[in-house]
Amino acid sequence: MLSSGIMQRAFLEAIVLGLACGPLGVWILLLRRAYAAESLSHAMLPGLVIAALAGIPLLLGAAGGVLVAAAGIALVARDARAGGDIGVAVVVSGLFGLGGILALSPDTPPRLGELLFGDLLGLTNGDLLAAAALALGVLAALAVAYRPLAATAFARHSARSLGVRPARTDLALLVLLALTTVAAVQGLGNLLLVALILAPAATALNLATRLPAILALAAALAALAGVAGLVVSYQLDIAAGASVALAAVIVASFGLLKPKLDMA
Numbered sequence: 001m002l003s004s005g006i007m008q009r010a011f012l013e014a015i016v017l018g019l020a021c022g023p024l025g026v027w028i029l030l031l032r033r034a035y036a037a038e039s040l041s042h043a044m045l046p047g048l049v050i051a052a053l054a055g056i057p058l059l060l061g062a063a064g065g066v067l068v069a070a071a072g073i074a075l076v077a078r079d080a081r082a083g084g085d086i087g088v089a090v091v092v093s094g095l096f097g098l099g100g101i102l103a104l105s106p107d108t109p110p111r112l113g114e115l116l117f118g119d120l121l122g123l124t125n126g127d128l129l130a131a132a133a134l135a136l137g138v139l140a141a142l143a144v145a146y147r148p149l150a151a152t153a154f155a156r157h158s159a160r161s162l163g164v165r166p167a168r169t170d171l172a173l174l175v176l177l178a179l180t181t182v183a184a185v186q187g188l189g190n191l192l193l194v195a196l197i198l199a200p201a202a203t204a205l206n207l208a209t210r211l212p213a214i215l216a217l218a219a220a221l222a223a224l225a226g227v228a229g230l231v232v233s234y235q236l237d238i239a240a241g242a243s244v245a246l247a248a249v250i251v252a253s254f255g256l257l258k259p260k261l262d263m264a
Contacts, residue, residue, distance in 0.1 A: 014226025045099025
């Protein structure tokens with residue numbers, strides 16, 4: 001199974017993405033930003049479709065889609081009559097609808113399936129390096145931001161007394177989420193990548209009680225889900241991205257049935 005470069009790149013991508021997505025998902029759940037995680041992945045669809053139609057790298061399209069979504073959400077949020085979630089819902093629904101229109105137009109992009117569900121087996125060395133650089137950068141940023149993230153998650157009302165500004169921490173987390181979304185979209189697609197971010201994190205929060213252990217366990221479970229999904233995909237000859245997402249959900253399902261462990 002590992003004799004071909006295609007599978008080697010796929011396994012490396014799944015492991016690297018899992019190491020970044022797992023810990024990021026923990027902070028997203030602790031800071032209650034799960035809706036934002038799903039929204040960003042859906043809102044980038046127009047950018048992905050335009051990139052595919054124009055023949056430019058999908059990473060550029062993903063980045064452009066995320067920037068447009070962020071700008072739209074910020075613009076709608078300026079209206080005091082609309083709450084934050086309402087603004088996100090309006091912008092994301094509109095962008096996802098626009099992406100659907102573009103994708104189903106007469107000039108349907110030949111890589112539509114890859115845009116929606118990813119293509120771990122179609123990655124080039126350049127795609128792998130770009131995704132790995134983004135994912136490892138996110139992981140390093142999470143390590144640097146550990147203290148402000150923890151203060152915001154567990155002591156938000158008193159965080160300012162600790163020298164932490166919760167609003168800035170929230171913004172930084174969303175930026176890291178956007179970068180991770182861009183890194184993972186080629187492998188998992190904009191419809192499936194949220195599973196690798198949230199499912200292992202939910203399991204880790206249920207299994208462990210100490211934050212360092214939770215973060216480490218989430219990374220391990222996400223990487224495990226990536227590897228298991230690829231093995232199942234290879235053995236059953238089914239879609240790799242969907243297999244990884246399903247493996248992440250199955251891991252979460254088993255984890256939610258277990259009692260919490262006092263892990264050091």
